[in-house]
Amino acid sequence: MHNPDRPVPSSYRERLSPSLWLLVSAAVCAPMAAVVFSPIDTTLALAIGLAVGVVLVSSLILTAPVVTLADGVLRVGRAHIPVADLGEPEVLTGEEARAARGGGLRRDDWHLLRGGIDGVVRVPVSDDDDPTARWVFSSRTPDRVAAMITRAQRGR
Structure with a gap:
């Protein structure tokens, strides 16, 4: 139902963020990075894996057109x-x-x-x-x- 009192939006904004499958694929890099560093130290490996996952997923979202x-x-x-x-x-x-x-x-x-x-x-x-x-x-x-x-x- 159209409401004449409701203001009509004068601008549009849409982020063309990546698909869920691409984000999941990027997140899979986190455990892979953790496995690489696990022989050195498991705590360090967990931190690096978590950082890699967060950086990859957030950069894909933030750099989306x-x-x-x-x-x-x-x-x-x-x-x-x-x-x-x-x-x-x-x-x-x-x-x-x-x-x-x-x-x-x-x-x-x-x-x-x-x-x-x-x-x-x-x-x-x-x-x-x-x-x-x-x-x-x-x-x-x-x-x-x-x-x-x-x-x-x-x-x-």
Whole structure:
């Protein structure tokens, strides 16, 4: 149900964090590091193993790219573009997203794609001076991203 008194969010933020399987795989490095140092000292081995696990998992999460939309600027990872220079966003899921990440990706597309994230947003660049034809990037909520881009283009 729509509540007209509820404020409409004017910005969007999503961290494209790694999949659970990748985080578990990184965490498995902790016992492997502990086994390497166990002949020296078991307490030291446990501390090193724990440190390796925490550092790997936290670095994967903290260095994950972020998709933000605020103040009329779309930021995906380190790249940014004003929404005024973008066309109508296209939401892709399932087979369409798989094709967009593979054979449908053109060489003049700018892309940031993450494994384990099914949704893809494809937005044409309308600036004639920009050599990039489209932005193609992963999102767990591509419908929300597309709606926020469209809302920002309309100036709401």
